Amino acid sequence: MRASSLLSESLAVLGKELTSEVRSRVALNAIGLFGITTLVVVAYQIGPYQIQEKDRPYLLSALLWVILFFAATSGLARVFVKEEDAHTAKTLRLAARPLAVFAGKYLFNLILLAALFTLIVPLYCALMGYEVRGLAGLALVLAAGAVALSASSTIVAAIISRASGSTTLFAILSVPLVLPLLVMLIQGTRAAAGSVELAAVLPALQGIVSLGGALLIVSVFLFPVVWHE
Amino acid sequence: MSDNRVRTALHWLLGAWLVLVIAAAFFWAPAAAGFKGESSRIVFFHVPQAWVAVLAFCVNLIASLRYLRTRDPLDDARAAAAARLGLVFSLLATVTGSIFAHVMWNSFWNWDPREISIAILLLIYAAYFALREAVPDEERRASLSAAYAILAFVTMPFLVFVVPRIYWSLHPDTIIGATGKLKMQMDPRMLQTLFASLVGFTGLFFWLYTLDVRLARVRLARQAREEA
Known part of the structure; x- marks a missing residue:
């Protein structure tokens, strides 16, 4: 009974976020346009022919995650900042339990990241001539990356919404937390691009899942402290 | 013996210990084979500094966890x-590591996994203070920075133990090897000097830490008196 009400509260928070986003489309526009603009600049200046063959696996996987991460940074912080700006945070505190708020906001960020990856990754492959041999491996790395990045972004967004100078603080607090994750995501993407075997991405995937899982569990425990402060 | 006398005696002991460590590092321990000139002697200062940086991170975690349980401003301090x-x-640790890298490989920064690890640790500490500066309310500042410290600690095992062991590294092998076993292949005099230095630097950390906490205690007491 309690679990089902928690689930319904979480889904209600997610529904509120989606409705609000459909009306305003601020986060979607921010991450989508940031991603496309960066991709166009990179493709125009570097493109598929400027990188030497031996450097391609390293540079292309790194550039892809630089575009994805910074595009995500431009929109994911909004989930909590907008509640503080619109003075709706107090109402949300009364309306739903902290865990439900975290779950709803986390799922919303996950959906935003999935939309960003779906938009940018195929475009990047086409514009940069990035041939990925292990599509299943890449899909797994992207999925694990979205789960982990969404966890760190949601809790950091909650922290910075309670501080002044929020938007600049998001990047300052997020980057050191996700750097080890980005290193493993780049390595996993490189492995997926070079081999059709799923085993090639496993070492990186283990690291991504471990770090992402640890961040998610700790975030769930810390969120009530941040939210009720 | 009063507390003050014990404290003074411990300070003198720490000072003498560190002087002996410095003397041993330069005049008693031999230079390690396979390193340029006397460059290996930096290990007696670089390793303890890196150890104290990680120890401080652990103390920060414990104090942050305590703060969230007790809400005592002293735990935040x-x-x-x-x-x-x-x-x-x-x-x-970053500066001494860079000096060693320059002597050994003629480059201050090689994007080695261990260099990246310590640089990220630096960024985490800097972000922690950026967050503290951005929150004017003391209680909120304490709670949010405690939450961030705990969150940042989650990444530490990956930075210190996982990433440097996944990627190829120029860095000389560590005392705790990739298999997790202790490696004691140093000359006994080098090993003794290194462990003495680790003890000395740990003592130095706790001395400075105690000073800072005592100052905070005085500041909090004065604040409480003014509010009363």
Whole structure:
């Protein structure tokens, strides 16, 4: 009974976020346009022919995650900042339990990241001539990356919404937390691009899942402290 | 013997111990084979600095967890003091590591996994203080920075133990090897000097940490008197 009400509260928070986003489309526009603009600049200046063959696996996987991460940074912080700006945070505190708020906001960020990856990754492959041999491996790395990045972004967004100078603080607090994750995501993407075997991405995937899982569990425990402060 | 006398005696002991460590590092321990000139002697200062940077991170975590349980402002001051010292010692470890890298490989920075690890540790400490500066309310500042410190600690095992062992590294092998077993292949005099230095630097950290916490205690007491 309690679990089902928690689930319904979480889904209600997610529904509120989606409705609000459909009306305003601020986060979607921010991450989508940031991603496309960066991709166009990179493709125009570097493109598929400027990188030497031996450097391609390293540079292309790194550039892809630089575009994805910074595009995500431009929109994911909004989930909590907008509640503080619109003075709706107090109402949300009364309306739903902290865990439900975290779950709803986390799922919303996950959906935003999935939309960003779906938009940018195929475009990047086409514009940069990035041939990925292990599509299943890449899909797994992207999925694990979205789960982990969404966890760190949601809790950091909650922290910075309670501080002044929020938007600049998001990047300052997020980057050191996700750097080890980005290193493993780049390595996993490189492995997926070079081999059709799923085993090639496993070492990186283990690291991504471990770090992402640890961040998610700790975030769930810390969120009530941040939210009720 | 009064507390003050014990404290003074311990300070003198720490000072004498560190002087002996410095003397042993330069005049008693031999230079390691396979390294350029006398460059290996930096290990007696670089390793303890890196150790203290990680120790400070652990103390910061414990104080942050305590703060969230007790809501005692002194625990927040303990967490901030540990982070301040962690920032200084990780900066020192980065500088001494860079000097060693320049002597050995003619380059101050090689994007080695261990260099990246310590640089990220530095960034985490800097972000921790950026967050503290951005929150004017003391209670909220303490809670949010405690939450961030705990969150940042989650990444530490990946930075210190996982990433440097996944990627190829120029860095000389560590005392705790990739298999997790202790490696004791150093000359006994080098090993004794290194362990003495680790003890000395740990003592130095706790001395500075205690000073900072005592100052915070005085500041909090004065604040309480003014509010009363």
